[in-house]
Amino acid sequence: MACEKRLSARRKHTLKGCMLLVATNMLDAEAGVKELCQKLHEQIDLSEEERYGIEFKLNLVLNEVRDLNIKIVDMRGKFKRPRLKKVRMSADAMLKALLGSKHTVNMDLRANLKQVKKEVKEEDKQLRDVGDWRKNIEDKSDRKKMFDS
Helix, strand or coil: CHHHHHHHHHHHHHHHHHHHHHHHHHHHHHHHHHHHHHHHHHHHHHHHHHHHHHHHHHHHHHHHHHHHHHHHHHHHHHCCCCCCCCCCCCHHHHHHHHHCCCCCCCCCCCCCCCCCCCCCCHHHHHHHCCCCHHHHHHHHHHHHHHHHC
């Protein structure tokens, strides 16, 4: 019994030593994790401050845009454009209306155009003249005989 008490006391002592080593390692790891968490929280705080500042600026700009849109709508309401009616008028009548009856201007647009003569090429004439289609078939039949022999 005394031996068993010694073994159990010795066992308790060695277990305490092993547990202390494991506990110190765990405490060191926990301290490292705490430092990492503190750094991450600081970075989160900085990013939150930046985000808040950007959101504030964005809201200011959006409010300014809304105000300007309201001003634009107000300006459109003040100045209504009349609908233009379709008027049929010749070019001569339009010039008389613009220049008055003192100036007489004739609008002959074809006078200043360049004259072009149409030349028909002989090749085009030959292509247009198909001729007798029976003759064409006879010519092709001669070609067929050449290949058959």
